[in-house]
Amino acid sequence: MPIxxxxxxxxxxxxxxxxxxxxxxxxxxxxxxxxxxxxIPATYSHLQIRGIVKSNDTADDRQPVKAIFNSDTxxxxxxxxxxxxxxxxxxxxGTSTTSRLGASVISNFGSYxxxxxxxxxxxxxxxxxxxxxxxxxxxxxxxxxxxxxNFSQIALGSFAWLNTAAITSIQLQPFNNNFVQYSQxxxxxxxxx
Amino acid sequence: xxxxxxxxxTTTLGSSQASIDFTSISGSYTDLVIIGSIKTATxxxxxxxxxxxxxxxxxxxxxxxxxxxxxxxxxxFNSQTFIRYNYVTDPNTTNFAPVIMNINNxxxxxxxxxxxxxxxxxxxxxxxxxxxWRSTSAINRVTFTLESATNFASGCIFTxxxxxxx
Numbered sequence: 001m002p003i004x005x006x007x008x009x010x011x012x013x014x015x016x017x018x019x020x021x022x023x024x025x026x027x028x029x030x031x032x033x034x035x036x037x038x039x040i041p042a043t044y045s046h047l048q049i050r051g052i053v054k055s056n057d058t059a060d061d062r063q064p065v066k067a068i069f070n071s072d073t074x075x076x077x078x079x080x081x082x083x084x085x086x087x088x089x090x091x092x093x094g095t096s097t098t099s100r101l102g103a104s105v106i107s108n109f110g111s112y113x114x115x116x117x118x119x120x121x122x123x124x125x126x127x128x129x130x131x132x133x134x135x136x137x138x139x140x141x142x143x144x145x146x147x148x149x150n151f152s153q154i155a156l157g158s159f160a161w162l163n164t165a166a167i168t169s170i171q172l173q174p175f176n177n178n179f180v181q182y183s184q185x186x187x188x189x190x191x192x193x
Numbered sequence: 194x195x196x197x198x199x200x201x202x203t204t205t206l207g208s209s210q211a212s213i214d215f216t217s218i219s220g221s222y223t224d225l226v227i228i229g230s231i232k233t234a235t236x237x238x239x240x241x242x243x244x245x246x247x248x249x250x251x252x253x254x255x256x257x258x259x260x261x262x263x264x265x266x267x268x269x270f271n272s273q274t275f276i277r278y279n280y281v282t283d284p285n286t287t288n289f290a291p292v293i294m295n296i297n298n299x300x301x302x303x304x305x306x307x308x309x310x311x312x313x314x315x316x317x318x319x320x321x322x323x324x325x326w327r328s329t330s331a332i333n334r335v336t337f338t339l340e341s342a343t344n345f346a347s348g349c350i351f352t353x354x355x356x357x358x359x
Contacts, residue, residue: 017196018196019196019197019198019356020194020195020196020197021194021195021197021356021357021358021359022194024223024358024359050223050224050295050297050356050358051297051298052297052298052304052307082258082265083258083267084256084257084258084259084266084267084268084321085256085267085269086256086267086268086269087267087268087269088266088267089258089259089260089265089266089267114303114304114305114327114329115304115305115307115325116298116304116305116307117307118295118297118298118307118308118309118323119297120295120297120309138295138309138311138321139309139323140256140307140309140322140323141307141323141325142254142255142256142269142307142323142324142325143254143325144254144271144272144325144327145271146271152254152256152269152323153256153323154256154257154258154267154309154321154322154323155258156258156321182301182303182304184298184358186223186224186358188197188198188356188358189194
């Protein structure tokens with residue numbers, strides 16, 4: 001098997017200026033009820049949130065991350081979701097709901113030490129006050145558990161926040177209980193023209 | 194604000210190769226993104242396999258959501274010796290299959306590693322997957338191979354990027 005022998009440090013190029021790290025929150029040993037980004041500048045075209053999370057919920061009721069924009073806790077989201085759980089593909093939709101960002105969060109139900117749900121959340125045109133804000137989510141987890149089909153999931157989601165305000169704060173929270181230690185979300189800004 | 198999303202390395206195959214191997218990956222980033230164009234040299238539509246840190250143990254599992262033009266479905270494979278991806282390409286076409294792999298928090302030494310990947314070819318099908326590597330080791334090597342030891346075709350291009358959260 002030929003090894004192409006790519007040495008990472010020898011090929012670094014100048015960082016592009018269009019993708020910037022804005023803020024990162026990593027949950028400490030005490031856990032956290034939510035992860036929140038505030039005072040988000042309007043100087044980018046799009047936002048991306050990347051991370052891994054897990055909740056300390058001990059019930060068998062895995063739920064997705066809930067997102068709250070600008071402290072709006074109303075039922076002002078619409079959504080379409082597509083799921084795969086290892087045995088079938090399913091879908092979900094809803095109007096006038098709170099935001100449920102697709103993939104479920106691994107909890108402390110079961111023996112899933114060190115396993116986290118990964119998320120990539122794209123928030124398009126978040127500072128445009130002429131239209132509702134749309135969100136695209138890719139998320140998933142796998143537990144190597146062969147006993148039940150609901151112990152792994154890959155999810156695609158599309159959402160609309162039915163509000164024309166520019167997003168200045170984002171709170172992400174598990175539907176039940178708290179995020180556990182090492183859960184992390186990082187917020188990035190992507191510049192346009 | 195700090196600019197990030199840096200290109201770490203690119204490889205372009207000038208001839209067919211059995212593997213595409215990124216080694217000595219720096220641990221100075223938070224996430225990795227690998228973007229590639231894949232074409233197989235000889236076998237129609239083989240699966241693509243990925244290993245981390247050359248771990249050949251049965252420490253991988255994967256769940257996929259796919260669509261092939263006539264149906265949608267989901268599969269999973271537990272306790273594998275690699276993460277498996279479908280819908281690579283047909284050697285008789287000029288189409289390359291795009292792949293985008295995201296490995297969040299690859300460099301920590303406290304959690305198992307999860308990869309979210311989009312894989313597919315318009316003429317064959319689409320595959321979204323979540324792959325798990327049950328190791329807390331930081332990832333320093335990512336190796337792509339093809340089913341049945343098939344070679345990657347000349348012209349395959351892979352680029353690995355690093356994203357640093359601050």
